[in-house]
Amino acid sequence: MSQLHTPQAGDDRAVDDDVVGLLMRQHGDIRNLFDEVEASQGDARRDAFRRLVRLLAVHETAEEEVVHPFARRATAGGEGVVEDRLAEERAAKEALAALDGMDTDDPQFLPRLKALRTDVQEHARAEERYEFTHIRRSTDTAGLAAMARAVKAAESMAPTRPHPGVRSGAANMALGPVAAVVDRTRDAVRRALGKAD
Numbered sequence: 001m002s003q004l005h006t007p008q009a010g011d012d013r014a015v016d017d018d019v020v021g022l023l024m025r026q027h028g029d030i031r032n033l034f035d036e037v038e039a040s041q042g043d044a045r046r047d048a049f050r051r052l053v054r055l056l057a058v059h060e061t062a063e064e065e066v067v068h069p070f071a072r073r074a075t076a077g078g079e080g081v082v083e084d085r086l087a088e089e090r091a092a093k094e095a096l097a098a099l100d101g102m103d104t105d106d107p108q109f110l111p112r113l114k115a116l117r118t119d120v121q122e123h124a125r126a127e128e129r130y131e132f133t134h135i136r137r138s139t140d141t142a143g144l145a146a147m148a149r150a151v152k153a154a155e156s157m158a159p160t161r162p163h164p165g166v167r168s169g170a171a172n173m174a175l176g177p178v179a180a181v182v183d184r185t186r187d188a189v190r191r192a193l194g195k196a197d
C-alpha cells in the first residue's frame, strides 16, 4: 500500500510518522487549551494554563529546532518566511513568560491571554500556509518520520491532560518557568536528532 502524507484526524499512527500532521495536531491541542483556560476559573484555570504554557513552549521550541531549519534550506524563499516565523515565536515566548508570572485570577489576565491567542493563531495559520505545505512537498516519508521523532521527543515533556491522582501544583512545577521548559525541550530535540552538544 502506498504511503500518502495525508493523515486523517484521529489517525495517531499516521500522525506519529508525519511531522506536519503532528504539528497540526499540536496546533489543535493549543487551540483547545486556550478554550479550556478561558472557560475555567480558580484552580482549574491555573492547571489548564500551566498545561498551555508548557505545550506552547515545547511546540514553538520544537519548530525552531526541527522544521524551521529544514524549511530555510529546502523551500524556495524559505529564508524570509522562516525569519518572519521566528520573530513571531520570539514575541509569543516573551508574552507567555510575562503571562506566566501573573495570577490567573487577575482582571488583566484574560484580556492579555486573548491577545496572545490571536497572535499565536495567526502565527500557526502562517506556518500551515507558507511552510508546512512546502515541507510535505519537498520531503520523503523517511524525512517526515525523522522530524516527527524529534518533535515527539519534545512533546513527551508537555502532557495536555492533567495526570489523574497527581496534585497539579507539584506535577506542573517540575519543569519550572518558560525559559527552563525551552532549554530542556531543546536538549531533548537535539538528542533525538543525534546532535547532543
Ligand SMILES: [Fe+2]
Pocket (backbone or CB within 6 Å): 059, 060, 063, 085, 089, 123, 127
Ligand atoms: Fe511556531
Ligand SMILES: [Fe+2]
Pocket (backbone or CB within 6 Å): 023, 027, 059, 063, 124, 127
Ligand atoms: Fe506551530
